[in-house]
Amino acid sequence: MEALMTLLVGIFFAIAIYLFLSRHIIRILLGVTILGNAVNLLIFTSGRLTQEIPPILSGNAAAARQMVTANPLPQALILTAIVISFSFFAFLLVLAYRAYQELETDDIEEMRFAEPENQQLPPLGY
Amino acid sequence: MASSDKTNIDLSVAMITEAPPLADWLVIAPLLLCMVVGAVLLMIRKETRAQPIVAIPGLVALVIVDAALLLHVMANGPVTMTMGRWLPPFGISFTVDILGALLTLTAGIAALAGGIYGAGDVNDTGRRYGFYPFLFLMMAGVSGAFLTGDIFNLYVWFEVLLISSFGLLILGSERGQIDGATKYAFLNLVATTLFLIATGYLYGIMGTLNMADIARKAPNLTDKAPMMTVVSLYVLAFGMKAAAFPANFWLPASYHTPRVVVSALFAGLLTKVGVYALMRITLLLFPAERDTLAIVIAVVAAATMLLGAMGALAQTDFRRLLGFLVISGIGVMFAGIALASPGGVSGTMFYAVHSMIVMTALYLASGMAARASGGFSIAQPRGLYQSHLLLAAISLILFFAVSGLPPFSGFWPKVILVKASLDVGAWWLAGAILLTGFLTTIAVGRVWLHAYWRPDASDTPAEPVSLSPMRDYLPLILLTGLVVLVGLFPQRILELTQTGSEQLLNPLDYIRSVFPQGEVK
Amino acid sequence: MRTLIFRTVAPFLSSLMILFSVFVLLRGHNEPGGGFIGGLIAASAFAIYGIACGVSPVRRALYFHPMTLAGLGLLMSSAAGLLSIFAGVPFMTGLWVDVPLFGDTVALSTVLVFDIGVYFVVVGSITSMLLALEERSSD
Numbered sequence: 001m002e003a004l005m006t007l008l009v010g011i012f013f014a015i016a017i018y019l020f021l022s023r024h025i026i027r028i029l030l031g032v033t034i035l036g037n038a039v040n041l042l043i044f045t046s047g048r049l050t051q052e053i054p055p056i057l058s059g060n061a062a063a064a065r066q067m068v069t070a071n072p073l074p075q076a077l078i079l080t081a082i083v084i085s086f087s088f089f090a091f092l093l094v095l096a097y098r099a100y101q102e103l104e105t106d107d108i109e110e111m112r113f114a115e116p117e118n119q120q121l122p123p124l125g126y
Numbered sequence: 127m128a129s130s131d132k133t134n135i136d137l138s139v140a141m142i143t144e145a146p147p148l149a150d151w152l153v154i155a156p157l158l159l160c161m162v163v164g165a166v167l168l169m170i171r172k173e174t175r176a177q178p179i180v181a182i183p184g185l186v187a188l189v190i191v192d193a194a195l196l197l198h199v200m201a202n203g204p205v206t207m208t209m210g211r212w213l214p215p216f217g218i219s220f221t222v223d224i225l226g227a228l229l230t231l232t233a234g235i236a237a238l239a240g241g242i243y244g245a246g247d248v249n250d251t252g253r254r255y256g257f258y259p260f261l262f263l264m265m266a267g268v269s270g271a272f273l274t275g276d277i278f279n280l281y282v283w284f285e286v287l288l289i290s291s292f293g294l295l296i297l298g299s300e301r302g303q304i305d306g307a308t309k310y311a312f313l314n315l316v317a318t319t320l321f322l323i324a325t326g327y328l329y330g331i332m333g334t335l336n337m338a339d340i341a342r343k344a345p346n347l348t349d350k351a352p353m354m355t356v357v358s359l360y361v362l363a364f365g366m367k368a369a370a371f372p373a374n375f376w377l378p379a380s381y382h383t384p385r386v387v388v389s390a391l392f393a394g395l396l397t398k399v400g401v402y403a404l405m406r407i408t409l410l411l412f413p414a415e416r417d418t419l420a421i422v423i424a425v426v427a428a429a430t431m432l433l434g435a436m437g438a439l440a441q442t443d444f445r446r447l448l449g450f451l452v453i454s455g456i457g458v459m460f461a462g463i464a465l466a467s468p469g470g471v472s473g474t475m476f477y478a479v480h481s482m483i484v485m486t487a488l489y490l491a492s493g494m495a496a497r498a499s500g501g502f503s504i505a506q507p508r509g510l511y512q513s514h515l516l517l518a519a520i521s522l523i524l525f526f527a528v529s530g531l532p533p534f535s536g537f538w539p540k541v542i543l544v545k546a547s548l549d550v551g552a553w554w555l556a557g558a559i560l561l562t563g564f565l566t567t568i569a570v571g572r573v574w575l576h577a578y579w580r581p582d583a584s585d586t587p588a589e590p591v592s593l594s595p596m597r598d599y600l601p602l603i604l605l606t607g608l609v610v611l612v613g614l615f616p617q618r619i620l621e622l623t624q625t626g627s628e629q630l631l632n633p634l635d636y637i638r639s640v641f642p643q644g645e646v647k
Numbered sequence: 648m649r650t651l652i653f654r655t656v657a658p659f660l661s662s663l664m665i666l667f668s669v670f671v672l673l674r675g676h677n678e679p680g681g682g683f684i685g686g687l688i689a690a691s692a693f694a695i696y697g698i699a700c701g702v703s704p705v706r707r708a709l710y711f712h713p714m715t716l717a718g719l720g721l722l723m724s725s726a727a728g729l730l731s732i733f734a735g736v737p738f739m740t741g742l743w744v745d746v747p748l749f750g751d752t753v754a755l756s757t758v759l760v761f762d763i764g765v766y767f768v769v770v771g772s773i774t775s776m777l778l779a780l781e782e783r784s785s786d
Binding site: 161 | 735
Binding site: 020025028032035036039042043045046047048073074080081084087088091092093096098099102103111112113114115119120121122123125126 | 278282285289292296299301302303304305306307308309311312316319322323325326327329330378379380382383439440441442443456503504505572573575576
């Protein structure tokens, strides 16, 4: 099971990196989403996969100790990572949209407002 | 359900039973203060007049709390507080040693200077947009990153400071800012994702993310091979955050675009968090893997510092020049991490403190110079020496400091680092540090000569602009005073960083603070 | 998007979703659910209302600016953790009080306060971001 998941994570990473290499921000944004999912799956696989019940204790505590439950920590980590990547993505979406409106391009190569191409040389002597 | 279970379970197996001493609350006090004041400021966002009135005392309180924390750590060694009564490694620990406390204090001082300067620099629109709330949330992220003792928690604080820094970056919504913010955001996203990937692998290998727990278990690990991957990923991720050489291009693309005070805070705080995290991971947790990677880090260090200084030589815009100087400083700090001798580490710590103060002050000075003379270009003579003598004098001090010339704060850490490099026979690293100092002197010397010293030769001399003594000069003098003070009396800081580097290189105290029973058998 | 059907349904749908979000928030006490997911549901309710009826009715309905709500939530969460200083236990320790209510006991805790804070942070920040996007796409 772990091997299969690892393969899936690898495919996700490959897609994400391919999209990241694009010149268009919208594709990079799609890459961000896939990258986030790839990392979450990776953490999930790192926590070992077991076909057990969810780690929610109910009923009396003595019986709960006998149960073999799934590892809750990777799930907590992933939840945090999902929250963060979600807010990140939301921000990047707004930013990309603003960039598209203000700069009138979503091509990285054409975004030269912060670093203009024909810069004046600094004074070359004292 | 809470009360019925307590009868048959021994709490001391899983929980901390004795009450933590009240002084230990200092560990999370900087964080709590930032979050609470930030939340209040967020709620009164529309009251633009009240914002600085709440924020500046808040920042003063932050500096006081940070100083108290540093004194507490100096007196008692590393201090730990574990959240929610769960015993570590199950509860998230905040562990503070001298490295963390010293950098938190310095960050607090830089933020205070920025907060005072921001009262004059950020207009009502910027305040309504949330300059001060974002500043406090960023400080919460920075302090949290310096204080936490858990790697995943470190990741969370990285994200907190990153998201608030986005807010600060696009405060004015100009075209250049959006352009710079886009590159900054995407590249930093890649860096934090690498950090998260490495953390996922680390959890898979170690089964724990508590730093002290990792530090005590790492030497007994049988399967060494995957650790090399993990540590390399960490070095890449933090190198990217710190803007080290092959991954530094987001910094000069974005740091000159926001408001001056925002640039100043970024230059002072953000990249140093990357350096701090690298120190923590490589020196405290994985010294064996670091030894293997030492030559890589050393080459990166030399390339970063030289490239930064050469980049600075090629710039016409004062702020872009400063951006390259930030990168150059990162290279100098990496040199100490590559050496990992007590001298090298203490030099890196010292340089981090110096760089936080000096880079913040330099950006603030550049903003004042631009306001006084009408632009950031250093190509035209502006006669600032005639019109604003005090500003010119302060700038000269800062230029000396950033070049590493005595008697200011940049001199001592460079001396220590050069000596530490020569001690291990890395003459080329020592040479790179010295050459960087030389190139930096040329770069900033040219700024001084052209923008400050030469009289304004244009036909229509600019109207002399007066700078406010409270909002403009006070923060600058505060920081410059520290630069001079540290330069003239380096002994205290030197002793502090030496103790700090011993704590980092011999993590027994750090581990004992989290696990009183000591190292794992 | 502003068809008659959607505009008629949206207020009911939104109020139902907000009710459901509060249910999910409180359910998170002992079962799956909680502040984050509840907050997301509430934020999507405001987003739907905004798509159907425009952004300014949403802002009027919220009364406070969404970021103010986020600030309130952050304050609540921090304060919930800080309360444990008075009980002599480390930061963020859950403290419980059993309150008799209508002949039954209700267990109130700082954990609940923390979760409600998270709810507000998520509602505030996500709603303000969504409203900003909707404002831009409509003009």
